[in-house]
Amino acid sequence: MDEIKPILSAENLVHTYGVGTPFEKTAVDGVSVDIFPNDYIGVIGHTGSGKSTFIQHLNGLIKPTGGTLRFQGEDIWQKGYDLKSLRFRVGMVFQYPEHQLFEETVEKDIGFGPKNMGLSAEEISERVHAAAEFAGIPEKLLSKSPFDLSGGQKRRVAIAGIMAMRPEIIILDEPTAGLDPKGREEILSGIKEYHEREHAAVILVSHSMEDIARNAQKVMVMHRGKLEMFAPVRDVFRRADRLREIGLDVPQITGILLRLKEQGYDVDSSLYSVDEVAELILHMRNK
Amino acid sequence: MIKDITLGQYFPGNSLIHRLDPRMKIILLLLYMVVLFMASGWVAYLLLTAVTVFLMLLSRIPVKLYLRGLRPLLIIICFTALLNIFYTSGEVLVQFWVFKITKEGLFNAAYMILRILMLVIATSMLTYTTSPIVLTGGLESLLSPLRVLRIPVHEFSMMMTMALRFIPTLLEETDKIISAQKARGADFESGNLIRRVKALTPVLIPLFVSAFRRAEELATAMECRGYTGEGKNRSRFVQYRLCLRDYASLLFVVGLGAAVFFTDFLPF
Numbered sequence: 315m316d317e318i319k320p321i322l323s324a325e326n327l328v329h330t331y332g333v334g335t336p337f338e339k340t341a342v343d344g345v346s347v348d349i350f351p352n353d354y355i356g357v358i359g360h361t362g363s364g365k366s367t368f369i370q371h372l373n374g375l376i377k378p379t380g381g382t383l384r385f386q387g388e389d390i391w392q393k394g395y396d397l398k399s400l401r402f403r404v405g406m407v408f409q410y411p412e413h414q415l416f417e418e419t420v421e422k423d424i425g426f427g428p429k430n431m432g433l434s435a436e437e438i439s440e441r442v443h444a445a446a447e448f449a450g451i452p453e454k455l456l457s458k459s460p461f462d463l464s465g466g467q468k469r470r471v472a473i474a475g476i477m478a479m480r481p482e483i484i485i486l487d488e489p490t491a492g493l494d495p496k497g498r499e500e501i502l503s504g505i506k507e508y509h510e511r512e513h514a515a516v517i518l519v520s521h522s523m524e525d526i527a528r529n530a531q532k533v534m535v536m537h538r539g540k541l542e543m544f545a546p547v548r549d550v551f552r553r554a555d556r557l558r559e560i561g562l563d564v565p566q567i568t569g570i571l572l573r574l575k576e577q578g579y580d581v582d583s584s585l586y587s588v589d590e591v592a593e594l595i596l597h598m599r600n601k
Numbered sequence: 602m603i604k605d606i607t608l609g610q611y612f613p614g615n616s617l618i619h620r621l622d623p624r625m626k627i628i629l630l631l632l633y634m635v636v637l638f639m640a641s642g643w644v645a646y647l648l649l650t651a652v653t654v655f656l657m658l659l660s661r662i663p664v665k666l667y668l669r670g671l672r673p674l675l676i677i678i679c680f681t682a683l684l685n686i687f688y689t690s691g692e693v694l695v696q697f698w699v700f701k702i703t704k705e706g707l708f709n710a711a712y713m714i715l716r717i718l719m720l721v722i723a724t725s726m727l728t729y730t731t732s733p734i735v736l737t738g739g740l741e742s743l744l745s746p747l748r749v750l751r752i753p754v755h756e757f758s759m760m761m762t763m764a765l766r767f768i769p770t771l772l773e774e775t776d777k778i779i780s781a782q783k784a785r786g787a788d789f790e791s792g793n794l795i796r797r798v799k800a801l802t803p804v805l806i807p808l809f810v811s812a813f814r815r816a817e818e819l820a821t822a823m824e825c826r827g828y829t830g831e832g833k834n835r836s837r838f839v840q841y842r843l844c845l846r847d848y849a850s851l852l853f854v855v856g857l858g859a860a861v862f863f864t865d866f867l868p869f
């Protein structure tokens with residue numbers, strides 16, 4: 315079998331803001347990770363731990379002050395590298411993305427990325443409709459002004475705008491912040507669907523351990539700019555003590571299992587999905 | 602990045618100069634400028650240079666930062682220096698073709714350079730060591746006598762304070778929007794002028810939308826807290842009080858002025 319190559323790899327990435335001023339701050343400090351096609355990676359970390367700074371390196375929006383970043387094996391900061399087309403292949407959804415809408419209609423706004431790619435009108439229209447479907451935007455909204463939508467709908471339009479470029483990697487910075495539970499669920503399932511149907515890698519920054527537990531396969535834990543852990547979800551949430559030490563937590567369900575364990579029950583605390591745990595508890599009762 | 606543009610930047614600190622009363626600092630700066638223009642003769646300039654260096658060290662702000670502030674003025678400084686060197690008549694030192702370099706010219710050029718340098722450094726010192734909000738507070742307090750002439754000093758100062766407060770926020774916001782649109786392949790760098798101006802639409806529209814949203818939120822918040830402009834009973838949270846160090850610094854600058862004035866009567 316062929317060895318699978320990473321699609322994106324960061325090597326000893328360092329980013330210092332404000333070099334040479336009294337405000338100098340190293341926000342990302344020696345992070346190395348390999349991201350493979352079809353990965354779904356969750357990124358967690360306390361406020362100010364450097365998550366946003368790190369992910370903005372991945373599509374070349376900020377230049378690292380140290381280390382290298384490779385996309386399909388090529389250093390993206392080498393001379394003559396086409397950063398613009400990299401950005402179509404590594405899609406980035408910023409925090410509060412609804413603040414960047416600007417077109418007259420939702421349809422045009424979602425089509426902004428594809429238009430910049432130089433696609434034909436039919437291709438653009440096809441992609442816009444497909445992306446709207448992923449993001450759960452009803453057809454009838456497409457002709458409306460994005461400024462007339464609700465906050466949650468705007469957020470979906472912004473996410474669809476990235477999906478319409480059909481990136482091979484999609485990076486989302488807290489896409490569900492400030493939404494109601496239903497809105498969160500819809501956005502996350504839209505992302506999952508995109509991940510599965512397009513075989514795209516996903517990198518999801520979130521403060522919700524539940525969202526990470528339910529969606530991601532691997533988790534990056536950032537702490538003061540350093541990569542504290544990078545492991546499959548189970549292995550990360552098994553280390554509840556360390557997570558709590560650095561201001562994070564485990565999903566509630568894992569918390570319950572840990573408490574059960576403390577009480578002397580023999581449970582596997584690495585479970586994190588509600589269904590698995592429900593089954594386990596039912597099973598224990600029937601014994 | 603856009604955020605690197607510094608507008609009268611403030612560097613927090615706790616030096617003696619940081620702690621001076623903002624009103625006193627403004628007055629001292631004005632006095633210092635007067636002294637600078639009074640100075641003549643090398644003794645006076647030597648004294649002033651020494652004092653300026655002393656103050657720079659006292660402010661605990663890296664000298665590098667003062668020098669950075671001077672960079673944009675380099676051309677002006679060189680130009681004035683050259684003019685002075687060649688257009689001052691007096692004892693000729695060197696002569697070639699139509700140019701004459703005189704001893705007085707050299708001295709004048711040196712004085713001119715020093716004068717500009719010290720002027721810029723002193724002004725930078727004020728903005729480096731005083732936060733913009735405190736600075737406007739100080740200005741408002743100094744200008745408050747103008748209220749008798751029905752000049753709305755308080756309103757101006759409030760507007761100024763808010764503008765200063767939101768400049769960094771808007772710059773940050775602009776940075777974010779530019780990044781977000783770049784992530785969608787927006788191109789701000791290539792094409793002719795018209796194309797580039799057009800390329801700014803995806804940045805300007807969200808920026809205006811957010812600026813208006815912020816303005817509205819701020820206005821609501823201020824109204825909720827009962828702000829009605831300069832009311833009769835409006836008091837300030839921060840009360841400025843002159844203390845010993847303020848009077849001492851005033852004495853210092855006045856003393857410097859006197860010293861500079863008397864250097865004129867020195868026999869050399």
Ligand SMILES: Nc1ncnc2c1ncn2[C@@H]1O[C@H](COP(=O)(O)OP(=O)(O)OP(=O)(O)O)[C@@H](O)[C@H]1O
Pocket residue numbers: 331332339340341359360361362363364365366367368604
């Ligand atoms: N443009 C900037 N200029 C200077 N410092 C910055 C800038 N952006 C971020 N920082 C600093 O870098 C550090 C990391 O910030 P970053 O935004 O990456 O954190 P984060 O993990 O995304 O936090 P949050 O969870 O709050 O979004 C912070 O200390 C922040 O103050």
Ligand SMILES: [Mg+2]
Pocket residue numbers: 365366367409487
């Ligand atoms: Mg962030």
